[in-house]
Amino acid sequence: KQEVTQIPAALSVPEGENLVLNCSFTDSAIYNLQWFRQDPGKGLTSLLLIQSSQREQTSGRLNASLDKSSGRSTLYIAASQPGDSATYLCAVRSAGGTSYGKLTFGQGTILTVHP
């Protein structure tokens, strides 16, 4: 059974810092990995999708990397801003077997960027 863990559970940083959020998963047989952002009481916004054959994806100040063999992904946020404050979730789509196509989510990292 796929399990996804995100560390740290919460992070508070001053504005302007570069930061890294971590995601690990137990079963390396994945199809892709997706990073989401969730604001309080709202739905999820997709940030980046990395296919299993890719090593990284970039969008603006965000860079996500994937090391499938070790079961790890990181989300790097450059020059953080107060508007980046949110919960960040990673999710993996498992490949094969009875869990084919299912997304398994981590518990999320609550990020606070203070001015």
Add this chain to the structure above:
Amino acid sequence: DVKVTQSSRYLVKRTGEKVFLECVQDMDHENMFWYRQDPGLGLRLIYFSYDVKMKEKGDIPEGYSVSREKKERFSLILESASTNQTSMYLCASSPLWGGSSDEQYFGPGTRLTVT
């Protein structure tokens, strides 16, 4: 832009009522999903559908059913609402698996309270 809409942002129902949560997507996606999100438990998949009139159970289908009569619409049904079904319900859609971009796109969520 992909748009996933949910019929209500907030809903209050009484124990034993039959509850319908509606989700509509406008991107002609084949796959649609219903999740619930609870503090400490994260997002859990209730049901998903990969085609009209097709459905598959997720991790926690007990007490729920679904209906997909049209490609753009996926309904979640609580046959007899109970207090332990108080939660945030999130709908998502994605293109057919294996395509060049199979990100999941989420709606804004429905906060359901059962009293």
